[in-house]
């Protein structure tokens with residue numbers, strides 16, 4: 001439920017209204033928008049007397065939110081959310097475009113440092129690298145685990161790039177204390193225990209779309225994290241499973257403008273897992289930029305044919321350099337005429 005509060009309302013009166021709602025077992029969220037205060041009310045709102053609420057002198061209007069997701073919805077917060085990553089210099093969303101790049105998996109100290117330096121010089125603002133890897137086969141490389149996180153932290157110290165890496169279960173989270181952003185992978189999008197746990201952190205979460213998830217299910221997963229108190233959620237479209245077999249997944253770019261309408265959260269696109277082939281990564285990265293994505297996450301490896309994971313979809317540092325340049329050109333057109341994305 002959303003109540004628009006009249007401008008110039010006495011803060012003490014508003015405070016007593018939120019207190020009353022909280023006593024009914026509801027959660028309240030206040031947002032400022034163009035001089036108005038928006039009061040979001042979440043929980044079993046059947047307990048609220050609509051006539052009474054609408055009749056209050058401080059209340060301009062009241063409406064129920066029909067979607068099951070609330071905190072991430074545009075209704076609750078009309079303005080785009082910008083999320084700071086790391087020490088605050090890197091932002092995603094709200095007009096800030098972010099390039100995330102790095103290998104699928106951290107393999108060696110030399111590899112991650114070399115790739116980190118290369119992607120930084122090509123313009124990447126965040127370094128990615130998997131330490132805990134969700135692999136389809138138990139016989140494939142499972143990641144370096146805690147050692148991989150240490151190597152990422154070293155790459156961060158060397159380059160100054162904030163880092164993102166995936167957590168697969170709540171027990172791993174103590175190892176992520178110095179990690180700047182935690183990835184929840186496609187396979188764990190509906191791991192509710194993990195979502196609840198990262199909802200207690202004060203750290204940005206990149207929530208990938210599940211392999212077969214609808215946009216509504218995906219937003220409900222974001223809602224799990226936000227309702228736990230962590231509102232720093234970035235959505236990541238990484239392709240969904242369809243009947244097509246030439247590509248690893250099918251990149252659903254319509255999710256970008258659709259989610260922009262439904263939600264204020266930033267959305268980035270991962271063209272690497274979406275396509276599975278390095279020659280498709282550039283074109284899809286440009287298309288994602290053109291349709292209004294707030295950023296991209298691209299796999300880059302110093303030696304793709306010998307990568308321990310996802311070599312076929314990994315760009316070389318040189319290829320990434322050229323793609324990043326084209327992304328900047330497309331981005332310049334998009335921001336010159338933002339009507340392109342509307």
Ligand code: PEP
Nearest residue numbers: 130185186187208238273
């Ligand atoms: C990854 O980013 O390395 C990864 C495993 O991605 P996804 O969860 O999208 O498959």
Ligand code: MN
Nearest residue numbers: 104299309310
């Ligand atoms: Mn990968």
